[in-house]
Amino acid sequence: MAAESGEFRAPESSAVLTLPVLPLDDEVVLPGMVVPLDLSEGEVRAAVEAAQAAAREEPGKPRVLLVPRIDGTYASTGVLGTVEQVGRLSDGDPGALIRGRGRVRIGSGTTGPGAALWVEGLALEEKVPEPLPGAVTELMKEYKALATSWLKDRGAWQVVDRVQQIDEVSQLADNSGYSPFLSTAQKVELLETADPVERLKLATEQLRAHLAEQEVAESIAKDVQEGVDKQQREFLLRRQLDAVRKELRGLNGEGAEDESDDYRARVESADLPGKVREAALKEVEKLERSSDQSPEGSWIRTWLDTVLELPWNERTEDAYDISGARAVLDAEHAGLEDVKERITEYLAVRKRRADRGFGVIDGGKGAETGTGGRRAGGAVLALVGPPGVGKTSLGESVAHAMGRSFVRVALGGVRDEAEIRGHRRTYVGALPGRIVRAIKEAGSMNPVVLLDEVDKVGSDFRGDPAAALLEVLDPAQNHTFRDHYLEVELDLSDVVFLATANVLEAIPEALLDRMELVRLDGYTEDEKVVIARDHLLPRQLERAGLEPSEVEIEEGALRKLAGEYTREAGVRNLERSLSRLLRKIAAQHELGERELPFTVADADLRALIGRPHHVPESAQDPAERRTSVPGVATGLAVTGAGGDVLYVEASLADPETGAAGLTLTGQLGEVMKESAQIALSFLRSRGAELELPVADLKERGVHIHFPAGAVPKDGPSAGVTMTTALASLLGGRLVRTDVAMTGEVSLTGRVLPIGGVKQKLLAAHRAGITTVVIPKRNEADLDDVPAEVLDKLDVHAVTDVRQVLELALEPATDGAERIPVAA
Numbered sequence: 164m165a166a167e168s169g170e171f172r173a174p175e176s177s178a179v180l181t182l183p184v185l186p187l188d189d190e191v192v193l194p195g196m197v198v199p200l201d202l203s204e205g206e207v208r209a210a211v212e213a214a215q216a217a218a219r220e221e222p223g224k225p226r227v228l229l230v231p232r233i234d235g236t237y238a239s240t241g242v243l244g245t246v247e248q249v250g251r252l253s254d255g256d257p258g259a260l261i262r263g264r265g266r267v268r269i270g271s272g273t274t275g276p277g278a279a280l281w282v283e284g285l286a287l288e289e290k291v292p293e294p295l296p297g298a299v300t301e302l303m304k305e306y307k308a309l310a311t312s313w314l315k316d317r318g319a320w321q322v323v324d325r326v327q328q329i330d331e332v333s334q335l336a337d338n339s340g341y342s343p344f345l346s347t348a349q350k351v352e353l354l355e356t357a358d359p360v361e362r363l364k365l366a367t368e369q370l371r372a373h374l375a376e377q378e379v380a381e382s383i384a385k386d387v388q389e390g391v392d393k394q395q396r397e398f399l400l401r402r403q404l405d406a407v408r409k410e411l412r413g414l415n416g417e418g419a420e421d422e423s424d425d426y427r428a429r430v431e432s433a434d435l436p437g438k439v440r441e442a443a444l445k446e447v448e449k450l451e452r453s454s455d456q457s458p459e460g461s462w463i464r465t466w467l468d469t470v471l472e473l474p475w476n477e478r479t480e481d482a483y484d485i486s487g488a489r490a491v492l493d494a495e496h497a498g499l500e501d502v503k504e505r506i507t508e509y510l511a512v513r514k515r516r517a518d519r520g521f522g523v524i525d526g527g528k529g530a531e532t533g534t535g536g537r538r539a540g541g542a543v544l545a546l547v548g549p550p551g552v553g554k555t556s557l558g559e560s561v562a563h564a565m566g567r568s569f570v571r572v573a574l575g576g577v578r579d580e581a582e583i584r585g586h587r588r589t590y591v592g593a594l595p596g597r598i599v600r601a602i603k604e605a606g607s608m609n610p611v612v613l614l615d616e617v618d619k620v621g622s623d624f625r626g627d628p629a630a631a632l633l634e635v636l637d638p639a640q641n642h643t644f645r646d647h648y649l650e651v652e653l654d655l656s657d658v659v660f661l662a663t664a665n666v667l668e669a670i671p672e673a674l675l676d677r678m679e680l681v682r683l684d685g686y687t688e689d690e691k692v693v694i695a696r697d698h699l700l701p702r703q704l705e706r707a708g709l710e711p712s713e714v715e716i717e718e719g720a721l722r723k724l725a726g727e728y729t730r731e732a733g734v735r736n737l738e739r740s741l742s743r744l745l746r747k748i749a750a751q752h753e754l755g756e757r758e759l760p761f762t763v764a765d766a767d768l769r770a771l772i773g774r775p776h777h778v779p780e781s782a783q784d785p786a787e788r789r790t791s792v793p794g795v796a797t798g799l800a801v802t803g804a805g806g807d808v809l810y811v812e813a814s815l816a817d818p819e820t821g822a823a824g825l826t827l828t829g830q831l832g833e834v835m836k837e838s839a840q841i842a843l844s845f846l847r848s849r850g851a852e853l854e855l856p857v858a859d860l861k862e863r864g865v866h867i868h869f870p871a872g873a874v875p876k877d878g879p880s881a882g883v884t885m886t887t888a889l890a891s892l893l894g895g896r897l898v899r900t901d902v903a904m905t906g907e908v909s910l911t912g913r914v915l916p917i918g919g920v921k922q923k924l925l926a927a928h929r930a931g932i933t934t935v936v937i938p939k940r941n942e943a944d945l946d947d948v949p950a951e952v953l954d955k956l957d958v959h960a961v962t963d964v965r966q967v968l969e970l971a972l973e974p975a976t977d978g979a980e981r982i983p984v985a986a
């Protein structure tokens with residue numbers, strides 16, 4: 164393949180040549196190549212004969228122009244070829260041996276002897292820089308190395324030698340014309356690239372690409388082969404392993420099935436989604452490879468157990484009979500009309516959405532996956548209210564009403580994200596998170612899950628559980644919930660989430676945004692009596708092993724239990740008192756001290772469970788009352804336990820012994836401290852109008868205290884109470900015992916609206932208060948207060964703190980110490 168182009172090209176470079184065209188169909192001859200051509204081909208023969216005829220006129224070998232032709236189109240460049248020999252080809256056909264000489268740019272057509280097509284062409288110069296730049300030498304080396312590696316693989320050692328000996332750039336590049344892997348188009352590209360260095364670059368590129376392609380193809384082929392080998396080997400090894408295991412079991416006298424086989428069979432027969440099965444089988448394989456004692460084995464078994472226990476394709480059928488659902492709610496809870504109504508609406512909306520195919524409700528997979536908007540029935544219902552008002556048990560009723568299973572997830576005190584989302588499996592003692600555990604416990608993929616006490620999740624360095632909860636509640640994300648431990652996706656889109664909280668303000672903002680709030684503010688005494696009679700008593704009788712016919716409790720006794728033995732918004736302590744009472748009766752009966760049946764009257768309570776703890780302030784001996792000295796006023800507040808009455812005490816320090824200024828105690832929050840400042844400033848500026856000796860405030864320190872100091876308090880709603888306590892102190896007038904108040908006070912004495920009116924009024928009523936002062940702008944909230952409570956309260960809606968003082972302060976009693984000295 165060594166070319167002899169040099170001697171020929173030089174004299175003719177840049178010269179115009181007139182030559183007969185020899186078309187090459189799907190074939191390319193580059194300078195330096197020697198090729199045999201079949202003369203039985205008409206066009207080939209015509210060209211060779213024409214060349215021979217012309218050669219008779221002038222010295223030298225007959226010359227043709229070899230031009231590649233693809234799909235009938237000629238390339239723009241051809242190669243000058245000399246006819247070296249004419250004779251017979253190996254198959255006996257007439258043929259000619261032609262040598263490619265140099266590139267010729269094809270020009271216009273012309274005439275000549277014979278039947279061939281004649282053209283004029285311009286012989287192209289091979290311009291190689293002299294001396295060769297280093298980069299070109301490097302390129303040549305690279306080309307040679309690549310060509311050698313390709314040729315060696317095919318055992319073409321002689322060709323390797325020849326290629327290594329070529330020291331001319333263009334010759335080396337044209338050597339590629341022999342490459343069987345290049346397409347005709349690629350070869351034409353080489354032909355048409357006149358610049359030798361560019362051509363060599365192109366040839367190197369082509370060669371490199373081919374080698375890379377080849378490498379990939381080879382590695383695929385190898386992988387396929389290896390895969391087959393590996394499968395065979397694995398099959399054999401497994402057979403051997405089985406044999407060894409059998410042998411071992413025989414030795415140990417065990418007949419039990421092999422454990423991993425067991426897992427394999429369990430996974431194979433379990434009803435798992437495809438991806439889960441895949442993941443589980445992978446783990447089974449790992450288990451099979453691990454030794455019985457390895458800790459990894461035990462992790463894998465725990466994981467597999469968890470996966471196998473999850474109810475992947477279990478779904479309960481929803482009961483969508485709305486009136487039936489309402490009946491269930493009514494049967495299980497007394498009162499709570501508005502709450503039940505709200506829940507019924509929620510269920511009805513879910514049903515309608517399900518009927519219209521808007522949401523995944525009854526197991527239909529792949530319906531709505533959260534493309535905007537909330538799914539089925541809207542947001543998560545959050546039941547907010549004080550302890551013991553039945554939030555948890557209502558959640559359970561919702562599940563009964565829908566015919567779904569129910570699980571409660573206690574979130575109180577959860578600070579670690581992993582509690583929700585699980586620990587990674589690499590973690591020692593890793594467990595799935597509470598959501599996964601809840602689903603497992605529920606035994607179906609569409610239970611009602613009650614997230615209890617969402618207001619008590621915290622966050623710290625271990626991540627933010629609220630963020631994980633958000634993902635759980637987000638319809639756009641929860642169909643592919645990923646637990647860190649489980650690692651496979653879990654579809655939570657069919658789960659009905661409910662939440663409970665005591666304090667609205669403590670629910671993390673982002674979660675609150677997803678929730679629709681249903682408030683349970685607490686019960687009136689009448690409601691408590693009904694709940695006790697219809698729900699708590701039957702349950703507690705059963706627990707005490709008593710028949711309903713054996714013990715009856717009169718309504719008066721129930722009322723007393725609710726009013727004097729307990730003081731709470733809910734009924735939890737009431738239920739406890741009942742249980743205590745019934746236990747006592749059961750014990751007495753067993754000891755032969757009491758005959759059954761027995762009817763408990765209110766007068767019996769004292770003997771059975773002792774004295775009541777909560778006697779109303781108004782029922783106390785006047786001298787014992789909290790408000791029996793000036794400077795004490797009764798306020799109303801809302802705490803985590805519902806509404807409550809609280810007493811505000813104020814005192815003035817003796818100028819001789821106490822420092823001036825304001826002292827506040829009782830674990831007050833910032834807002835409450837500010838509202839104490841405001842109360843004081845108001846009295847300083849307007850006290851004189853009220854005929855109060857405000858000059859004293861200048862020299863004497865003021866101390867305001869909120870008893871029950873261990874409970875943190877905050878909010879502006881004690882403004883009126885503090886102002887009243889201070890005014891009572893300065894004016895030496897007592898505050899009426901039967902009056903309680905709530906409201907924010909501005910610097911000018913306006914009374915501004917506050918929250919929690921219903922809870923506060925319920926609390927006032929419980930505590931035996933008869934007159935309540937509220938801000939005028941809260942009047943509308945009275946609609947929420949049960950009528951039986953309103954009937955018993957004298958409610959005054961006021962706009963100015965002076966009205967409060969007028970209502971709440973007793974007339975000054977003669978002889979009373981006007982300004983008591985601090986205790």
Ligand SMILES: Nc1ncnc2c1ncn2[C@@H]1O[C@H](COP(=O)(O)OP(=O)(O)OP(=O)(O)O)[C@@H](O)[C@H]1O
Nearest residue numbers: 495496497549550551552553554555556694698734
């Ligand atoms: N309206 C009601 N009718 C019947 N029973 C009720 C009613 N309200 C509460 N109960 C009963 O009172 C008890 C306490 O209720 P539950 O535990 O649901 O309260 P909770 O509001 O969830 O309290 P916490 O905030 O402490 O979790 C339960 O036994 C419940 O059945």
